[in-house]
Amino acid sequence: MRNLLLFVLFLIGLFYARRALRGKSGNAGKAADKGPDAAGGGRQREAEHLEIEQMVACAHCGLHVPESESVRGAGEFFCSDEHRRLGVRR
Numbered sequence: 156m157r158n159l160l161l162f163v164l165f166l167i168g169l170f171y172a173r174r175a176l177r178g179k180s181g182n183a184g185k186a187a188d189k190g191p192d193a194a195g196g197g198r199q200r201e202a203e204h205l206e207i208e209q210m211v212a213c214a215h216c217g218l219h220v221p222e223s224e225s226v227r228g229a230g231e232f233f234c235s236d237e238h239r240r241l242g243v244r245r
């Protein structure tokens with residue numbers, strides 16, 4: 156009976172330890188926002204890159220796409236090669 160109680164206490168301890176570890180890893184992710192040199196900053200740098208990237212509107216349908224993903228033609232930006240072929244629609 157005593158062993159069973161210890162086992163249950165062990166399981167409860169394990170549960171809280173896991174939760175605490177998960178909470179810590181979550182806080183570490185938030186701390187990475189403050190320091191750019193923090194470990195695991197690769198994903199954040201990617202997010203910054205996406206934020207900096209300029210969005211351009213497709214001259215055919217008006218859809219906003221990142222400049223690097225847009226298709227250029229006739230001095231305008233298009234969302235796809237098909238819309239570049241269809242041309243500007245006002």
Ligand SMILES: [Zn+2]
Nearest residue numbers: 213216234238
């Ligand atoms: Zn388009």
